[in-house]
Amino acid sequence: MxxxxxxxxxxxxxxxxxxxxxxxxxxxxxxxxxxxxxxxxxxxxxxxxxxxPEQENTIYDDDNFIRLAFRDDSLFKLEAQSFVSIQDEISFEEQFLLSDLDISDFNYSYNFLLGDLFIEYSNEPLVSALIDVLFENSIVPSPFYADIQGSLFNNIDESDFAGVDLSFVINEFQSIYFENGFLNFEIENNLPLNIDALEVAIINSITSEIIATVSFTDLFSNSSNDVSIDLSNKIVSNEIELDILNLEFSPQLLSAGELPFNPESGLEMNFSITDINVYSITMPFNNQVFDVGEQFVELDLDDDASHQIHNIELSNGQINYSINSSINTDLKLKFSIPSATQNGQIFTTEPLQLSTNSVGSIDISNLELDLTTNPNQEYNFIPISAEIIINSEFPIELNPTDFVEFSFSFSNLEVDYIDGYFDTYNFDLGSGVVNIDLSLLEDFDSGLKLEDPSLTINISNSLGIGANVNGQLYAYAEDGAMAFFEIDTMIDRANIQGESILMQWIYGKDVIGDIIELPPKTLEYQAEASIINDGNINFLTKESALFLGFELDFPLSVNAxxxxxxxxxxxxxxxxxxxxxxxxxxxxxxxxxxxxxxxxxxxxxxxxxxxxxxxxxxxxxxxxxxxxxxxxxxxxxxxxxxxxxxxxxxxxxxxxxxxxxxxxxxxxxxxxxxxxxxxxxxxxxxxxxxxxxxxxxxxxxxxxxxx
The missing domain is CATH 2.60.120 (Jelly Rolls)
Structure with a gap:
């Protein structure tokens, strides 16, 4: 028991x-x-x-008062490229044919001096006889100063110059086939007697073809005369000879006595070839320039807005170039942007040595561009100037099929600063979901009431643009219950570079009470913005941005x-x-x-x-x-x-x-x-x-x- x-x-x-x-x-x-x-x-x-426990978004004040807090400083973020986006590549091309080549004028002077004639042709019978008669001991004075009886010239004509070499070579070119151009021929009479008539044939020495025949009358002592010859469709070599077809001195009387001669006594002939356009040319090119002149390239923007851009500052970027030429010699490139400066200097490159087919790039870091110099439209245009320089030691031939093609493009552009008038338009700021991660709220029944909760909207704007932002904030509880809050606010612009405008709106439980009582698990947001055009120049920098953030502050002073x-x-x-x-x-x-x-x-x-x-x-x-x-x-x-x-x-x-x-x-x-x-x-x-x-x-x- x-x-x-x-x-x-x-x-x-x-x-x-x-x-x-x-x-x-x-x-x-x-x-x-x-x-x-x-x-x-x-x-x-x-x-x-x-x-x-104090962790994550649960914090203790100094007196151990508990509050739940969540902060997101960039719920919405607008950067410079949100407003103005410049295409990474801006390009233009140019082709020069031979007809575009601006060939410089050619000039040549030829002196037919009496003193040189006595010396160089002393063995000719006529000249030898004159030397015996005119000069003591048959010696031609040097320098040539002499007094000669004027009547001796009465018997001299063109036949006396038949054996005289009146040829010369122009070194600046070898041969030109003219589309058009002019030969200007000037003759100056430096003899102490008048010439009544002079006729000269200008001949291509190589082909013996006559280029032109020119005639002068009444060519007085110490005077000059000139004539212009059309070279259209003519071929001119650089080896020229002159043939005197007619020479008549004014008759001299025996009583006229002796005439004074000096080293400059003779005929000075000046040749110039101007207004040159050619079908072909063979010549050495001494820094000959293909000049594009000043052209304007329009700035392409990635969006559809009609922004009027005035100035751009680049932190990085490059100009890529490509040269393709049929000219068989090395080339040089000189490129400039007349309205741009780099490190305080007008942007012009040193001549870049190129081959007939070359590619390369030019650094344009720290470039400051003025886009307002186009007289037809004072915004969005970049002025461009380029020269292709031909420099050859030996003659090269150019013909109508020869060309120089070049292209330029801007790439890898990083904009530090941009200003102008920005178009008024709306754009989407996007949407998203934020897990506010106030896990403690999961321990509260619905109907949570806090004594002094707040939702703070913080704005920081360093953009030189004002905007109106309209957005919606949806708060969702774990069970799907939802409360709604709307953001509709005007945001002031920064007025100077480096300034940041700070704005703040604080909403209490009279506005966000429904959100608190859920309590919220996630926040969904969406918003759009529109630029405010206040008539002033807008600006953006690489660092500038507009931030719209929020703070939730739930101090645990609770009811119900x-x-x-x-x-x-x-x-x-x-x-x-x-x-x-x-x-x-x-x-x-x-x-x-x-x-x-x-x-x-x-x-x-x-x-x-x-x-x-x-x-x-x-x-x-x-x-x-x-x-x-x-x-x-x-x-x-x-x-x-x-x-x-x-x-x-x-x-x-x-x-x-x-x-x-x-x-x-x-x-x-x-x-x-x-x-x-x-x-x-x-x-x-x-x-x-x-x-x-x-x-x-x-x-x-x-x-x-x-x-």
Whole structure:
């Protein structure tokens, strides 16, 4: 016959719990509990800081007041390229044919001097006879100063020059086939006697073809005369000879006496070939220029807006060039942008040495461009000037099929600064989803009311552009409930480079109360903007941007909210072989509530080794302290601060199932629910601080059968 003993003595309790359990913090101080009847199990202080740790978007103020905050400074971001986008490549091409070649004039002077004639042709019979008659000892004076009887010239005519070489070579070219051009022939009479008539044939020495025949009359002493000869469709070589066809001096009387001659006495002939256009030409080219002149290249923009760009400053960029030529010699390129400066100097390249087919690039970093110099349209045009220079030591032939093609393109442009009048137009700022990551809000029931929540819209604008922004902000709760907020605001522009305009709008619970009560899990946004044209020059820089951000600030001064929070206490597994010996377990507790909220707690029993992760049981403290199982909150003043904690005591007998779970647990979770709904006046808010605390003291009374 078994004997049932009611054991309520401390020795048996200690044997049960201290031999089979390793429990820390077992002190239990309460005058109403006898250590001889109840063994302490839990003595735990739980602070709000344990339940709501400071992390991520949960922050503590200096006085430990808790607030939830989220900030995104660039919910919408507008950069320079959002308004004006310049194409990475701006190009133009040019081709020069031979007809485009601006060939310089050719000039040549030929002197037919009397003194040289006596010296160079002294062996000719006529000249030799004259030397014997005119000069003492038949010696031609040098320098040539002589007085000669004028009547001697009465017998001299063109036949006396038949053997005289009147040829010369023009070194500037070798041969020209003229499309058109003119040969200007000037003759100056430096003899001390008049010429009544002079006729000269100008002949190509190589082909013996007559280029032209020219005639002069009444060519007085120390005077000149000229004639212009059309060279159209003529071929002219650089080897020229003159043939005197007719020469008549004015008759000289014997009584006229002697005439004075000097080293300059003779005929000076000046030839110039002008207004040259050719079918072909063979010549050495000495820095001959293909000049594109000044052309204007339009700035292409990537968008459809009609911006009027005035100035651009580049931090980086290059001009790529390609030269293709049929001319068999090296070329040089000289490129300039007349309205641009680089490092304070007008942008002009040094001549670049090229071959007949060349590609390369020109650095235009730090280039400052003025796009207002086109007289027909004072914006969006870049002036371009380029020269292709031909420089050859030996003659080369050019013909109508010869060409020089070149192309230029701007690429890899990085704009530091741009200004002008920007077109008024609307553009999409985009949309997106922001996870505000206020995970603590998941512990609040819907209907959360905060005393002083705020939504702050922050604007930072360093663009020289004003804009109107219209957007929508949708807040969604975990269950899909939605609240709506609209942004419609005018944003001021920066007035000078480097200035940043700061603007701020703060909205309180009268505007965002619906968002708070969800509470929000995600924010979805969308917006568009339109440029405000105020009539002033707009500007953008590489660094400038418009930022529209927001701040959510939820200070935990709450009303009408249920907060479910948890703390965990780990104990060793309680081992007792014969659970049938245990007839009763009663949990005795003291709960000192320093929370300013009504508090409900349950004990969740877990076996951490259970692979399913399921709870063993939940012990609910029901009907012990109050009808709705909520312990009274600590006393607070009108400002929401705790002035006095409350003491709550009681006991909970365990069912057989709960006893089994209790003996197999190695982890107890204190599941705390805080509520302000039943214990404060309407519209009264309670402030939540991290150092607010409650104390739970839990002991065990056990009855066992020792038989």
């Amino acid at each position: 078994s004997k049932l003993l009611n054991i309520n003595v401390s020795i048996l309790v200690v044997l049960l719990f201290f031999l089979s359990c390793n429990i820390e913090n077992i002190e239990l101080e309460n005058d109403n509990w006898s250590p001889e009847l109840v063994a302490p199990l839990i003595n735990s202080t739980i602070t709000i800081g344990n339940l709501i 909210a249920n907060i479910s929070l948890r703390d965990t206490i780990k104990i060793d597994e309680i081992k007792y072989d014969d659970i049938s010996k245990i007839k009763r377990i009663i949990l005795h507790y003291n709960f000192i509530n320093g929370f300013p909220l009504g508090t409900e707690f349950d004990l969740v029993l877990r076996d951490s080794l259970n692979i399913d992760g399921e709870n063993l049981d939940t012990i609910q403290f029901i009907g012990i302290n109050s009808e709705d199982n909520i312990f009274e909150p600590a006393e607070v003043n009108q400002e929401g601060y705790v002035v006095s904690p409350t003491l709550n005591s009681g006991f909970v007998p365990l069912t057989n199932k709960e006893i089994s779970s209790f003996l197999n647990t190695n982890q107890i979770i204190i599941d705390v629910t805080l509520s302000s709904s039943n214990y404060i006046q309407e519209n009264q808010f309670v402030k939540i601080f991290s150092d607010q605390a409650c104390v739970l003291k839990l002991g065990v009374e056990t009855q066992i059968d020792l038989n």
